[in-house]
Amino acid sequence: MSGRDHLDIHPSATPLAAALRALPEAAPMPDLWPDLAKTLAERKRPRWRRYAIPLGAAAALAIALLVPTLATHERVEAPIAWTPVTTNATADELAALHDRSRTLERWIAAVSARAPQDGRDLMAAVEVEDLIGLVDVQLGGANGDADALPLWRQRVALLEDLAAIRGNGAAFAATGEQDGVVPASLNLLN
Amino acid sequence: MLATESRGPASPEPVSAASFQIDVPDLVLARARRGEARALETIYRAFERPAYTLALRMVGDAESAREVVHDAMLRLIERIGQFRGDAPFWGWLRQIVVNESLMRLRKDRGVAFDEFDDADEPPGDAPPPWLLADAARLERALMRLPAMTRSVLWLHHVEEYTHQEIAAMTGKSVSFSKSQVARGGTRLRRLLETETKESAPCLAATI
Numbered sequence: 001m002s003g004r005d006h007l008d009i010h011p012s013a014t015p016l017a018a019a020l021r022a023l024p025e026a027a028p029m030p031d032l033w034p035d036l037a038k039t040l041a042e043r044k045r046p047r048w049r050r051y052a053i054p055l056g057a058a059a060a061l062a063i064a065l066l067v068p069t070l071a072t073h074e075r076v077e078a079p080i081a082w083t084p085v086t087t088n089a090t091a092d093e094l095a096a097l098h099d100r101s102r103t104l105e106r107w108i109a110a111v112s113a114r115a116p117q118d119g120r121d122l123m124a125a126v127e128v129e130d131l132i133g134l135v136d137v138q139l140g141g142a143n144g145d146a147d148a149l150p151l152w153r154q155r156v157a158l159l160e161d162l163a164a165i166r167g168n169g170a171a172f173a174a175t176g177e178q179d180g181v182v183p184a185s186l187n188l189l190n
Numbered sequence: 191m192l193a194t195e196s197r198g199p200a201s202p203e204p205v206s207a208a209s210f211q212i213d214v215p216d217l218v219l220a221r222a223r224r225g226e227a228r229a230l231e232t233i234y235r236a237f238e239r240p241a242y243t244l245a246l247r248m249v250g251d252a253e254s255a256r257e258v259v260h261d262a263m264l265r266l267i268e269r270i271g272q273f274r275g276d277a278p279f280w281g282w283l284r285q286i287v288v289n290e291s292l293m294r295l296r297k298d299r300g301v302a303f304d305e306f307d308d309a310d311e312p313p314g315d316a317p318p319p320w321l322l323a324d325a326a327r328l329e330r331a332l333m334r335l336p337a338m339t340r341s342v343l344w345l346h347h348v349e350e351y352t353h354q355e356i357a358a359m360t361g362k363s364v365s366f367s368k369s370q371v372a373r374g375g376t377r378l379r380r381l382l383e384t385e386t387k388e389s390a391p392c393l394a395a396t397i
Contacts, residue, residue, distance in 0.1 A: 016375055017347035019320035023329055025209065028242045028256045033234055036263050040227055043267075127261070134297050 035123070042120045090145045097152040104159040121165050128162045210240040210349070214279045223271050230270075234263055237280070241287045244349065248291035248341040250333055254298070262290040288345065288359060295337050319382035331381040335374055342367055343374035 135155045142148040214233060221229035238259065245258035265286050273282055320328055332340060342360070345351040346367070351359075353367040360367070 014347065015318055016320055016378070019323070019328055020332070020344065020348050023325050023332075025239045026243045026246050026255075027239050028259055029252075032238065032256060032260050032263070033231060035260060036234065036267070037227060037231070039264060040225075040230065040267060127264075130297070134293065137297055 038120065039123060090149055094145055094149055094152060097149075097156050100156050101152070101159060104156065104163055108159065108163050125162060125165045128158055128165065132158045132162070210237070210244070210280050210284050211278070212236050212240075212280050216275075219270075219273070219275070219279065223273075230267060233266075237283055241283070244284065244287050244344070245291050247332070247344040247348070248288070248337070249294050249298075250337050250340065254294055258287065258290045258294055262287045265290070284349070288349075291341070292359060295341065319379055323382050327382065327385060328378075331378055331385065334381055335377055339370045339374040339377065342370035343378075346371050 132155060135151055135158065139148060139151050139155070142151055214236070218229050218232055222233055241259050241262060242255055245262070246252065246255040249255050249258055262283075266283055269286075273279065323331070332343075335343065338360070342356055345356050345359075346353065353364045353371075356362075356367040357364045
């Protein structure tokens with residue numbers, strides 16, 4: 001490696017290094033390649049097939065979230081006056097992100113319980129869940145709202161991704177889509 | 191030369207930084223960049239053992255190491271188009287594996303703050319026990335070290351990362367890296383000596 005520590009003995013020259021380097025190599029069991037190949041094949045699907053279903057699910061999510069809101073607001077609200085950015089902007093955005101996060105989590109829980117997950121989507125979902133866990137760990141160490149804000153934005157973005165993936169499973173279950181058949185809802189777009 | 195020969199379990203090869211130092215031919219890289227599955231598998235097969243061994247030494251258990259290698263290979267596949275070729279491919283891949291392992295350690299155990307408190311003990315006159323220990327004993331003792339200590343020890347002694355590089359990767363200081371290497375050696379010595387003492391009566395009884 002570059003920039004070797006000039007004052008140190010070269011690590012590979014020590015008896016401990018030699019002993020550690022003499023340990024046998026290990027191999028993953030069982031073979032990891034079949035899983036990787038499956039993911040790779042999934043990613044090589046035509047773009048419209050990769051994105052159409054998640055986009056459809058995202059649209060369904062948007063409708064699911066908007067319809068109850070519209071239904072409960074029968075009166076037309078007066079336009080809200082524009083207010084300049086205040087020092088409370090961060091706190092307000094955080095509160096909004098918390099709400100959005102809770103809503104998404106409830107929706108994901110509901111959708112996940114409804115539909116069996118396709119293997120590829122399950123892998124993708126687990127990966128996104130891992131990333132959410134990582135953000136949560138970072139949130140645990142955040143100092144104040146300013147630190148937490150970008151992490152909450154990231155968390156909500158990841159939850160939206162997860163919602164799209166989980167919704168994908170729900171769409172399959174709901175439409176009974178077979179491989180290569182476009183869901184009926186997407187045909188309406190054409 | 192691309193080392194694609196399979197190494198059977200019956201003939202394990204010693205691990206060294208050199209085991210990761212596999213030069214991938216430009217042609218294979220070009221095909222992998224185009225997303226050709228055969229080329230990606232060739233690369234995977236070439237690096238699966240060094241990648242898994244490194245991950246296993248760092249995260250300490252087989253299942254986590256498998257996940258690290260899986261995730262690292264996915265990252266590789268995602269980003270291979272960004273590899274510019276101005277540094278060795280193996281170094282780039284190894285860095286992905288190290289980063290994934292560190293991320294796993296931080297996530298699973300908050301291990302970034304995992305330091306042990308025992309004071310350094312000057313080694314006695316006896317020869318270091320790893321000169322006498324067989325691979326199985328050394329491996330057992332190694333796995334009993336705290337995860338971050340074991341990782342730093344491995345990265346420095348086997349993968350030949352400098353203390354500066356380890357400090358940058360772990361978000362710690364150079365002296366942290368040096369102390370982990372020193373204390374890791376001390377702890378390993380103690381673990382091996384303890385095991386020797388514990389097994390001595392058994393050995394005596396069998397004679």
